[in-house]
């Protein structure tokens with residue numbers, strides 16, 4: 001059992017994925033505001049570029065400050081790795097870019113965030129990827145919609161804004177019967193309330209902009225890899241992860257990186273396309289930063305990461321569904337079945 005496994009969830013929100021800095025003893029994660037890195041010698045550089053050694057080359061691909069948040073989120077969600085991105089939508093785009101090509105389709109729950117619906121039905125569609133929306137709560141509907149060109153099955157843990165909550169285990173079983181991964185947006189629940197990887201999901205994405213950061217200062221996203229999907233068994237469907245990748249001299253990420261294949265490929269193949277995260281932004285997220293210059297007592301509350309969630313605090317994400325449910329019941333502007341009148345998708 002590792003140190004992190006022995007620690008409680010609240011402690012891991014603050015400490016997972018980070019030790020004090022060996023050079024300075026700094027307790028908080030240092031901010032590595034650098035684009036690039038030096039190498040001890042040419043052989044070390046050659047090994048890094050050939051992916052034969054682990055280390056930093058260029059901050060578009062990896063950065064130690066960003067890596068602290070990546071390890072922390074992987075720990076909290078129970079995954080093997082994370083790609084942090086410039087926004088939540090960038091995380092969705094990164095996964096779609098890596099797993100789909102023209103002629104593929106995505107089977108998604110219908111009750112999802114409006115921006116995701118628009119991305120799948122218009123943005124991805126312009127690249128030849130078809131979106132098939134199905135009844136969120138009916139596993140049979142996912143089953144009927146999946147075919148041999150389905151790249152992934154998608155849903156939200158708790159739908160925004162409908163609050164419709166699918167049976168993740170049942171949807172995962174259907175996806176896996178077809179040899180397809182389940183990809184879950186866990187923004188609304190956060191790993192404090194639900195860890196979709198424990199219910200059969202293979203990949204999770206989050207908008208860290210919301211409760212994971214919590215201060216309303218920082219747009220960000222994360223793509224968390226459960227390490228469970230056998231990409232290597234489907235080289236034709238997922239050539240960039242499970243096949244010989246020509247962009248890396250024929251390297252096969254599934255063979256080279258085992259259960260971390262998706263993260264390894266995502267960092268190198270789509271980090272550039274999806275908007276690599278600025279080191280200053282994960283630094284704030286890991287620390288549970290408040291906006292600068294505001295008195296602590298008046299600043300917005302910090303988010304889940306970087307602070308200890310306190311039981312009994314109604315603003316904690318663990319209590320949010322109860323609070324939200326009460327508000328929805330009391331508010332006569334809310335129709336039964338979800339959605340605010342006159343607004344399609346509130347933030």
Ligand SMILES: Cc1ncc(COP(=O)(O)O)c(C=O)c1O
Pocket residue numbers: 087088089090113115116156160185187188206207208209219220221346347
């Ligand atoms: C459930 C959900 N997923 C994803 C997103 C997109 O995240 P971002 O705004 O960080 O790109 C949002 C944003 O509102 C959201 O509510």
